[in-house]
Amino acid sequence: MSEPLDPGPIRDLVADLGDIEHSVDDRVLRAKSRDRFAQSPLLREVMRGRLADVYIVPATKDELRTVVASCARHRIPITVRGGGTGQFGQGVPLTGGAVIDVTGITGVVGQRLGTVRALCGTLIADIDAEIRPTGWELRMHPSTTRKATIGGYLAGGHAGIGSCQWGILRDRGNITALEVMTVEEEPRLIELTGDDVNIVHHAYGANGIITEVELPTAPAWDWQELVISFPAFAGAARFAVDVCESEGVLKKVVSPQQHPLPTLYPDLAQLIPAGESMVLMLAAAQSMPNVEDLVADNGGVIRHRGAEGAGPYRLPLYEYTWGHSMMHFQRTNRNLIGLLALYPKTGLYESIMRVCEEFANLGPTHIEMKRIDGGLAAQGSPVWDFTGQEQLAAITARLQELGLTIANTHTPTLRAGGMKPWARAEAEFKRRVDPYGLLAQGKSDDQTDNDVTRATELPNSGWSYRLTGAEQNEEVLR
Ligand SMILES: Cc1cc2nc3c(=O)[nH]c(=O)nc-3n(C[C@H](O)[C@H](O)[C@H](O)COP(=O)(O)OP(=O)(O)OC[C@H]3O[C@@H](n4cnc5c(N)ncnc54)[C@H](O)[C@@H]3O)c2cc1C
Incomplete structure (x- = not known):
């Protein structure tokens, strides 16, 4: 169960929202505080009763900035929500606070030869539908492409249809660029390219709110x-x-x-x-x-x-x-x-x-x-x-x-999961973009000394990846 937050800051946040769509209705909070974790018998138990205090649906990046600035001012924990199809409970607000649903922030914002750029809440299938007439498609998509957002895929997913040809999202070249919004009184946008995209990829939204993504495309065969x-x-x-x-x-x-x-x-x-x-x-x-x-x-x-x-x-x-x-x-x-x-x-x-x-x-x-x-x-x-x-x-x-x-697919925490290396680069970037530690509380390695981690740990080795240059240097330092 998440401890109820002091209602004062939540009231102040709601007062700041003005016309931005939001709800504090119990039924809405219950529906929007879940993902597809019920596939795991362990998570069915551990995730019970963990609810957001407020559900907010910004319609644009500007509205998102208003919401995030207010959360930073009032120190409200944030869980970002896309299509809600994550399977590991990574979309559950472990410490309450605001669930910010970004499915209203949609659209393809540009296509160049070999890449496409889209806003975070765009359904993955919609990106493909838009670019296929040009003879191109995304290199890969999850089997949930008809329900999942592109931001949620990069934050919570890892591979899918296309991976037998192209590799997984983490493999170099499979994410061209990411734009993230910081969680501060005056949120900033930061663009990541090259190996840096993997700092944010598969971090469950713990070190930045993904606002735009740029992905490589491939020929759309028959x-x-x-x-x-x-x-x-x-x-x-x-x-x-x-x-x-x-x-x-x-x-x-x-x-x-x-x-x-x-x-x-x-x-x-x-x-x-x-x-x-x-x-x-x-x-x-x-x-x-x-x-x-x-x-x-x-x-x-x-x-x-x-x-x-x-x-x-x-x-x-x-x-x-x-x-x-x-x-x-x-x-x-x-x-x-x-x-x-x-x-x-x-x-x-x-x-x-x-x-x-x-x-x-x-x-x-x-x-x-x-x-x-x-x-x-x-x-x-x-x-x-x-x-x-x-x-x-x-x-x-x-x-x-x-x-x-x-x-371990039966845990919402990165350490117990083992699919994402959380090294100094991730921790430092988190401090830069989320100085108050409000994003995805309880899920990043800096914050996983908690009952959820303990209840869902298994003797798993984690995945072995070829480490980037920076990660290798860090291994040497350890
Ligand atoms: C039936 C089923 C099949 C699946 N198949 C695949 C598959 O083939 N390949 C695969 O990789 N995965 C698969 N998944 C899991 C996968 O994570 C999701 O399908 C999808 O990629 C998540 O997108 P979403 O929009 O639903 O994200 P959500 O579930 O809403 O969010 C996922 C995580 O990302 C965070 N997040 C969401 N949006 C943002 C954002 N803009 N910025 C920062 N953080 C954000 C959330 O807080 C959460 O931690 C499957 C899941 C199900 C239930």
Whole structure:
């Protein structure tokens, strides 16, 4: 439970808002103080009763500046909200205060050859819809592209559809620039480029409010949705590795899913023969002859091929991959969970099969292929019936022994999560942009000595990234 804040400063903040849309209605506060953390059985308990005191919806960057200035003056904690699709509780106001919803601050503000710039609250799918007529699209998007904002994706997400070709957001070159607003009595705008964008990326809004983003674009190919069956999961995994290692084959998602997972998607199940595994894939039309050859080489059969978003199932195919898969699985059994485990680049196929075989009695494997730090890896894990934190910790520990690196997706704090290095650059930048420590309280490493961190910690190693020059220097200093 968050302690109620002194109502005085909140009243003063509300008085400053004038015509800016806001609410202190209980139902609104309850709805807007949540994200999709209920996917985690641990977070369902830990996040209960943590509510904002006021919900504010600025319609422009100028209105946002007014709100932020007032929060700074009255020392009100701030949680920024985009589409609210974060899964780790990172959008929950752990210490109350203001939830500032930026979904009104929208629009593409510029497009150059190879990049696009947009305001933070723009839905990711809207950016693609606007630039596709020019023959370009974003390099990658989360499976929530139709609901998530671009600012929320860069602050809370990490990869997605496109990552099997381009790598993850953190990989150098995948975020061109970020503009952040400081939290001061007179908020300033700071532009970050180069390696500096990663100071703010995936920091859950703890070290700056992202107001604009500039991202690289890629050619918008004629993407084909493919549902491919394989009699055995080994064929699915082999195909997935082969097609991703064929760098000339253009693809956007490659998701091997072991039997019986196909049966947990009522929309897709009828396409896959009983007892078989599948790969869901988006491939460019011109790459189809190569894809067909690789499918045949690995004993698979293409059960459906069609234009993006026009399959005989209800949703775009990518909404049966990445974070969406667990959402579908939990509709059958709310206790099903998985881990964000990263299979190693070296011996990738062997590693996938070793884990699959060792955990055969626990549950079937679900993974997405992705490039990271210049090599091919895969992300996912077996999917199993959660019985408690001890079981989760034991599985985490064993997967690490098998060479996987694990992020904890059952915590809203950066330290316990382990996906984001929080080094001196992050801490210093936070002091610069958020001198009163009002942003995303309780989530950054400077502030995680709290009950939430303790209740959600697992023996996870965190992800290994190739460190930037500055981070390497710091490692040496430690
Ligand atoms: C079904 C499902 C599938 C998903 N699939 C993927 C996937 O494929 N890839 C992936 O990377 N993630 C995925 N996610 C999680 C992912 O974080 C979100 O989908 C999305 O990127 C978040 O955008 P949002 O606008 O909803 O942000 P929110 O959930 O509103 O916010 C996310 C975090 O960023 C902060 N934030 C929001 N806006 C700003 C801003 N302008 N400035 C500073 N901080 C801000 C919030 O405080 C919060 O900490 C999935 C989640 C779900 C529920």
